[in-house]
Amino acid sequence: MSSERQIHVGSVPIGGGAPVAVQTMTKTETADLPATLAQISRVAEAGADLVRVAVPRERDAEALKTIVAESPIPVIADIHFNHTLAIKALRAGAHCVRLNPGNIGGPEKVAEVTAVATELGTPLRVGVNSGSLPEHLRELEFENPVEALVTAATETVELMERLDFRNFKVSMKSTSVPNTIASNRLLAERIPYPLHLGVTEAGTKWSGSLKSAVGLGTLLADGIGDTIRISLSTFHAEEEVKVAWEILKALKLRQRGPVLIACPTCGRLQFDMDSVVAEVERRLQAYDDPIEVSVLGCAVNGIGEARHADFGITGAKDAGMIYSKGKPIRKVETGKLVDRLFEEIDKYYERGKVVEFDEAAAAEAAEWLAANEDATAMTPERLAAMEKAAANGRSAEANGAPGPSARLDEAESPVAGRRFTRA
Numbered sequence: 001m002s003s004e005r006q007i008h009v010g011s012v013p014i015g016g017g018a019p020v021a022v023q024t025m026t027k028t029e030t031a032d033l034p035a036t037l038a039q040i041s042r043v044a045e046a047g048a049d050l051v052r053v054a055v056p057r058e059r060d061a062e063a064l065k066t067i068v069a070e071s072p073i074p075v076i077a078d079i080h081f082n083h084t085l086a087i088k089a090l091r092a093g094a095h096c097v098r099l100n101p102g103n104i105g106g107p108e109k110v111a112e113v114t115a116v117a118t119e120l121g122t123p124l125r126v127g128v129n130s131g132s133l134p135e136h137l138r139e140l141e142f143e144n145p146v147e148a149l150v151t152a153a154t155e156t157v158e159l160m161e162r163l164d165f166r167n168f169k170v171s172m173k174s175t176s177v178p179n180t181i182a183s184n185r186l187l188a189e190r191i192p193y194p195l196h197l198g199v200t201e202a203g204t205k206w207s208g209s210l211k212s213a214v215g216l217g218t219l220l221a222d223g224i225g226d227t228i229r230i231s232l233s234t235f236h237a238e239e240e241v242k243v244a245w246e247i248l249k250a251l252k253l254r255q256r257g258p259v260l261i262a263c264p265t266c267g268r269l270q271f272d273m274d275s276v277v278a279e280v281e282r283r284l285q286a287y288d289d290p291i292e293v294s295v296l297g298c299a300v301n302g303i304g305e306a307r308h309a310d311f312g313i314t315g316a317k318d319a320g321m322i323y324s325k326g327k328p329i330r331k332v333e334t335g336k337l338v339d340r341l342f343e344e345i346d347k348y349y350e351r352g353k354v355v356e357f358d359e360a361a362a363a364e365a366a367e368w369l370a371a372n373e374d375a376t377a378m379t380p381e382r383l384a385a386m387e388k389a390a391a392n393g394r395s396a397e398a399n400g401a402p403g404p405s406a407r408l409d410e411a412e413s414p415v416a417g418r419r420f421t422r423a
């Protein structure tokens with residue numbers, strides 16, 4: 001349920017079924033051109049589709065001309081309180097201007113901005129913040145903050161429509177995750193315009209990422225939201241972009257770069273997996289392809305849940321194994337696992353995404369796996385296979401034949417003494 005309407009911020013479509021656009025905001029003083037352009041270049045490199053810059057002063061609006069000309073991605077000017085700066089930003093070529101009509105000085109001033117935006121064909125982002133709702137909604141905010149936010153946003157939309165301006169997206173910002181979810185769900189039902197999602201002032205990299213993942217992830221999983229910004233207390237705007245991408249990748253809404261899968265480790269681990277995972281993650285940053293790479297801390301479960309990974313390693317104290325799509329490639333001494341893994345990945349790309357298996361090396365790896373695997377452990381795959389076999393058995397028994405479920409109950413049940421291991 002993407003928004004019905006679509007707008008374009010520069011070349012980037014927002015809403016109407018377009019991929020969810022990732023945006024962030026620079027942390028530099030906008031008029032400091034070298035710093036701002038360097039940060040824009042870093043966020044674009046990290047995968048930002050759009051970048052927003054604060055425009056609180058005349059010199060920032062002036063700097064926009066150069067920023068727009070040199071930025072590799074469309075630029076949104078962020079304006080508060082001053083409608084003449086909004087007009088200057090539009091005239092400077094900003095691809096979109098963000099303003100909250102509630103704090104810009106009244107409908108007449110909003111009308112002056114929409115007149116220029118219409119003339120230039122530039123979209124606006126309009127919205128409301130939970131911290132600055134209009135006076136007449138203060139009581140409602142106390143009783144029902146979600147309804148107050150949604151009412152303020154719909155009043156803003158009605159104002160834009162009265163001004164005959166429809167080239168806009170809407171945002172409703174709250175520091176509360178439940179209110180962000182509830183208000184955007186309500187608003188998505190009430191208006192056809194694209195929605196910008198964000199949890200405002202989410203917090204540090206750690207807590208802010210989690211709050212954003214829960215809030216935005218819930219909405220995105222419902223199909224709500226057309227562009228997202230992760231607000232983190234960091235000077236490194238590219239960190240916000242990376243978190244946004246992880247949320248979109250986790251929901252399989254967009255793909256960008258490799259996906260790393262790693263087991264959580266447990267008492268069976270016999271090597272320094274923390275360093276190995278960190279090194280694999282670091283080296284994967286050099287690849288653009290959405291290749292899936294898995295790191296398992298031991299072979300007790302076999303290749304288990306990493307069976308679908310394009311490449312993976314599973315380690316032990318002295319030796320480990322590299323595999324692809326569940327098939328062993330070679331046994332490698334533990335200290336060389338990461339180097340050999342990346343050699344295999346590079347060869348795979350050189351051959352046009354083909355994995356070649358050397359028979360002798362694969363046999364040695366399979367032998368190592370068999371020696372290290374615990375074939376009696378109740379892995380999720382084995383449990384699923386057993387459940388399937390039991391279900392088949394039940395239907396066979398219903399037809400009068402002795403089925404495997406009886407054998408399963410007696411011989412393979414965890415309560416019959418088998419170990420139960422889940423990664």
Ligand code: SF4
Pocket residue numbers: 263264265266267268269296297298299300301421422423
């Ligand atoms: S049992 Fe699972 S979680 Fe524990 S080290 Fe092995 S793969 Fe990792």
